[in-house]
Amino acid sequence: MTQPSPSFFKAVLAIARKDLAAEFRSRELLSAMLVFSMLVILIFNFALELNVDIRRTVTAGVLWTTFAFAGTLGLNRSMAVEKDRGCMDGLLLAPVDRSVIFFGKAISNLVFMLVVEAIVIPLYAMLYNETRIFQLEFIGVLLLGSIGYIAVGTLLSAMSVQTRTRDVLLPILLFPVAVPVLLASVKASGAIVAGLPFKDYVTPLNLLIVYDVIFIAVSYMIFDFVVEE
Template sequence: MPDATQSMEAIEQPAVIKRGSRFSGYLRAISAMVWKDLTAELRSRELLSAMLVFALLVILIFNFALELDIRTRETVTSGVLWVTFAFAGTLGLNRSMAVERDRGCLDGLLLVPVDRSALYFGKVLGNLIFMLIVEAIILPVYSLLYDVNLFHPGLMAVILLGSVGYVAVGTLLSTMAVQARTRDVLLPILLFPVVLPLLVAALKASNGFLQGFNMEEIWPWVYLLIAYDVIFIAVAFMVFDFVVEE
């Protein structure tokens, strides 16, 4: 007959599991999530190709729809860019969570003995990498098509801040939407009203950098972007556990 006390200890902490701090386990889970998303995408190439083709089509359509002179192009550039990023981002967020729903993988993640916010941050980082890759390809293509120089450090920082906020909120809401029957249409309906302040701030700040405004006029929008990112990442950290609960 096995010794019950010893057996309980072995059950609590199986010998095959590393003993380490909770923080190292937390970081390990985040890195494993990012590795998994990148590996799965490297094999399927479904998410990135869909986002990229969609984004290219949007800027091409805008290019033909708006036959603009050089001065007007500069004024519409930030709008076209952020509309493109937002729509392509929604497509990516939907697909990214659909992968988790396929074959019940979301349950597999929820069974892992780590704080569930680690799953959220892992997913956010994966989605952010995909969004930044698409943006890195779209920006030079846009520059060529519209003959506008987009390579301004300030604009790059705004795109980074805007993408972080968009993905932070989008990942949380797509986790909610994926559990609903109408998940395909639900995400944009939930997401766009919430990210409206972020998109307005990103658009205004981008426009300021592209048109060479004074920094005094741009800073308030950049501060708004930073505040939005911090607030929504903190909110998501606190509520993610409840969002994934059945």
Template sequence: MATKSKMIGNRKLKVGGRKSSAFRFPPSAAPRFLAKPTFFKATMAIVQKDLAAEFRSRELLSAMLVFSMLVILIFNFALELDIKVRQSVTAGVLWTTFAFAGTLGLNRSMAVEKDRGCLDGLLLAPVDRSAIFFGKAISNLAFMLIVEAIVLPLYALLYNEVRIFQPAFLGVILLGSIGYIAVGTLLSAMSVQTRTRDVLLPILLFPVAIPVLLASVKASGGLLNNATFAEILTPLNLLIVYDVIFIAVAFMVFDFVVEE
């Protein structure tokens, strides 16, 4: 992580003080890229652009983080998170927090593209449209994972909840985030193009994302309560099924969503 951010830091110096008003490739990579953009390279270029822009402004991550902490604070008093209650609601509290913070990030990430005309620039670029989807989805996922990577230890610290740090639990968090972001990226691309934009995303996203949220809560809650692997196998399977189906569908229909 440290080397990666350093690398991006260097890039930031190279690109200079330019505001990200349009899609720009790093100078060194541009000619090669434009000559023959492979799917993977195009995707990665978008991810890089998003991460570089975010590490410069940090507006999205800081908003998501502060918001997450506030949600946890509110839950603390609303649910009286004493040791007994926490036993059963930790997974629920965490997932609610991530879902809300995720909507915030998804909205912002797509609104920036739309407002600054980036989306049109991206669409004009000679790359596969689904590469744009994967690019946006991966950077959105990165933001969400970064937020989770900060919120989880904080939660563990605040509530002395070391059970969080088991690989299986983190795996469930990852699977859940992937599914949530896949649908979220697609729907946010739709909602930014409507009149009611910011208001619409959670309304569109939550009912469709309910399976992924519930399966994640079930699986991660089970893990926290020392359930056997067989017990969490069903929610885990459903989670994987949801991820696969929705990544595939989002990949297929993204074209229709950004088409002009």
């Protein structure tokens, strides 16, 4: 593997910028993710009867479930577009390290997910008068969780688009492997919303960081094997 150089980062950013530019022109992916998120929250509202007492304990869970589902939608679409338009072949022919593609796609996927979160969270806060989610710690956990989720998700979506059952396969592949991210995030952000002190959620936070580091490193190392022709 080559040593990361300035051109490495430039190439990563170029790929991410290409995706973002395409998306901000068509907005089809983001709008799908957003509408979907709102629908999930609407369903949760009636399924769980989100009154004040219940909300105190389930806010973190509802938000994370919503983001996980919306995330698979985005991951699937963003990789399928590359594959269908033949962009992937073009990218693979480019004289750059394969991991550049991984980081480029991961960054654009992460941006999509963060944009959705940035819209859904204020909406949730407004709908339920839940201002406790506007805490720096909460945002931090959200960021760490999204990074881990997107790192594995980008790798797995690159695999699932190459299979026969591609659209249905991604969540089935992703959820069992992403269980630690989702549970640790729910645990940590739930504690933050409940107003517990730092020492009560430092363990899930550490596990979240461990997961992020391990899975970014591993995805970086094995992405080559996933896109190889």
